[in-house]
Amino acid sequence: xxxxxxxxxxxxINHTNPxxxxxxxxxxxxxxxxxxxxxxxxPACPTFRExxxxxxxxxxxxxxxxxxxxxLMEPDDMFRDQMNHCLGCRAxxxxxxxxxxxxQLIEQARDALEDHPVHxxxxxxxxxxxxxxxxxxxxRLKSLGRTMKFYQQSGLRRVARxxxxxKLFPKHLQDMERILPDATAQGVIEQLGTVYPAKGTPIAxxxxxxxxxxxxxxxxxxxxxxxxxxxxxFEVVIPPEQVCCGALHAHSGELDLARDLARIxxxxxxxxxxxxxxxxxxxxxxxxxxxxxxxxxxxxxKEQSAWFAxxxxxxxxxxxxxxxxxxxRDGASSSSEPVVVTYQDSCHLRNVMRSGTEPRQxxxxxxxxxxxxxxxxxxxxxxxxxxxxTQPEMAxxxxxxxxxxxxxxxxxYLLTSNPGCLMQMKLGVEKHGCGExxxxxxxxxxxxERLNHS
Numbered sequence: 001x002x003x004x005x006x007x008x009x010x011x012x013i014n015h016t017n018p019x020x021x022x023x024x025x026x027x028x029x030x031x032x033x034x035x036x037x038x039x040x041x042x043p044a045c046p047t048f049r050e051x052x053x054x055x056x057x058x059x060x061x062x063x064x065x066x067x068x069x070x071x072l073m074e075p076d077d078m079f080r081d082q083m084n085h086c087l088g089c090r091a092x093x094x095x096x097x098x099x100x101x102x103x104q105l106i107e108q109a110r111d112a113l114e115d116h117p118v119h120x121x122x123x124x125x126x127x128x129x130x131x132x133x134x135x136x137x138x139x140r141l142k143s144l145g146r147t148m149k150f151y152q153q154s155g156l157r158r159v160a161r162x163x164x165x166x167k168l169f170p171k172h173l174q175d176m177e178r179i180l181p182d183a184t185a186q187g188v189i190e191q192l193g194t195v196y197p198a199k200g201t202p203i204a205x206x207x208x209x210x211x212x213x214x215x216x217x218x219x220x221x222x223x224x225x226x227x228x229x230x231x232x233x234f235e236v237v238i239p240p241e242q243v244c245c246g247a248l249h250a251h252s253g254e255l256d257l258a259r260d261l262a263r264i265x266x267x268x269x270x271x272x273x274x275x276x277x278x279x280x281x282x283x284x285x286x287x288x289x290x291x292x293x294x295x296x297x298x299x300x301x302k303e304q305s306a307w308f309a310x311x312x313x314x315x316x317x318x319x320x321x322x323x324x325x326x327x328x329r330d331g332a333s334s335s336s337e338p339v340v341v342t343y344q345d346s347c348h349l350r351n352v353m354r355s356g357t358e359p360r361q362x363x364x365x366x367x368x369x370x371x372x373x374x375x376x377x378x379x380x381x382x383x384x385x386x387x388x389x390t391q392p393e394m395a396x397x398x399x400x401x402x403x404x405x406x407x408x409x410x411x412x413y414l415l416t417s418n419p420g421c422l423m424q425m426k427l428g429v430e431k432h433g434c435g436e437x438x439x440x441x442x443x444x445x446x447x448x449e450r451l452n453h454s
Contacts, residue, residue, distance in 0.1 A: 110253030148183035232323030282346030330368030
């Protein structure tokens with residue numbers, strides 16, 4: 001069904017509550033009124049499925065937004081809690097017959113909330129430190145990687161765990177510390193340079209979006225991404241001036257900061273004159289592909305942001321639709337039993353970038369692999385950016401139910417296409433695994449390790 005056209009204007013209300021006024025100004029009122037209240041979104045929403053409570057659904061949250069915007073209710077603590085309790089997985093969007101852009105609405109609502117924050121001093125300090133002080137700055141990210149590497153390899157981690165010092169932190173942060181990957185200050189450019197040639201006749205010239213945390217905690221995946229692209233016939237450039245995509249900022253109500261980062265990335269990648277901009281992280285890619293919407297009110301950046309957004313593609317989709325897919329071996333002897341592999345969808349990759357079949361197509365081309373589809377593989381794992389840190393109780397509940405389906409596959413490998421999902425699933429295997437060996441890997445790493453170089 002086509003999206004409903006609504007030509008109504010915002011109501012003229014003189015809100016006495018400054019937050020209500022901010023919500024009225026920032027919310028896309030047409031999108032609010034496009035919601036038909038049909039309820040198709042309810043079974044797709046993870047928080048509604050866990051609680052069965054109407055305000056925990058997209059329909060319920062839209063109703064709350066509209067009630068505040070229309071002056072029918074005050075934005076109280078319950079309103080704030082419901083806006084922040086949403087995972088932002090956007091599973092509601094593909095099933096919505098009216099094509100309501102719920103993801104944009106929840107980001108607009110959170111943007112208004114952050115105009116009138118009620119955070120504690122420690123939370124305010126952490127938000128300022130990371131959103132403004134670390135993520136936008138490559139040199140500080142490298143310093144963070146260097147510090148984390150020292151902690152992990154110097155013996156400090158062993159001391160912290162053995163002395164019981166970690167018990168000073170909340171349980172969910174203790175859990176996350178245990179499954180953090182090895183950090184580094186040597187990202188993909190430091191390891192491979194800014195240009196990597198294609199193997200054979202080049203099909204296209206592509207640019208890698210290396211991310212911020214991705215290039216500190218998952219630099220090996222970035223390196224494997226470049227090499228896999230080259231094997232498939234793509235010349236890869238890696239613009240050194242690129243910055244954080246801004247996804248965590250946008251999801252956390254810092255839209256102005258996200259726009260500042262977007263302008264830098266649009267300018268930098270436009271200068272590269274590339275055919276595609278490749279993402280290997282579903283969370284990053286989902287915002288990159290919507291830079292045109294993020295900057296749609298900025299006349300100076302409309303055309304350039306549209307150019308950028310039109311070229312963003314996930315690596316799996318690029319390989320399947322345009323690449324020379326190389327041969328993948330199984331890495332074992334010919335007499336070995338088939339390896340069972342399953343796949344957990346990245347919500348943003350599936351629901352926003354609409355790339356769900358391509359990862360499965362690539363997995364099916366690996367020799368001696370049996371792909372076992374997981375029940376409800378498209379359901380959120382509970383990671384959702386930093387949701388598992390800010391909303392640990394709900395995230396843990398969702399993860400526990402997710403692991404029931406993971407364990408039922410009997411898989412040896414659990415693959416995904418997003419770093420946040422990867423860490424969340426590692427945590428799930430550690431806490432709720434069925435006891436048998438199961439390895440969690442990024443799709444790119446799994447494929448690259450099985451390249452047939454002969």
